[in-house]
Amino acid sequence: MTGTTRDGTFLIENGEITRALANVRYRMSALDLFRGIDLMGPQRLVRDWWSSNGMGSIVCLCPAVKVARATITGSSPL
DSSP states (O other), rough: EEEEEEEEEEEEEETEEEEEEEEEEEEEEOOHHHHHHEEEEEOOEEEEEHHHHHHTEEEOOOEEEEEEEEEEEEEEEE
């Protein structure tokens, strides 16, 4: 799967958050993503994510996750 992050993506070096990253593009299989989860935050309910475009309410359950490894293919500056 491929995707682009929007918010809440940080570079971690030597166990410390060193800076925020914007629009990080990643590529990996869903199985590799799930196998690589180190930490998972509490479940969060998000309503009307990125607008429903008149198709009714879109509801997501999306906890924050920390993944051990990911294939990063690019990033744009903040």
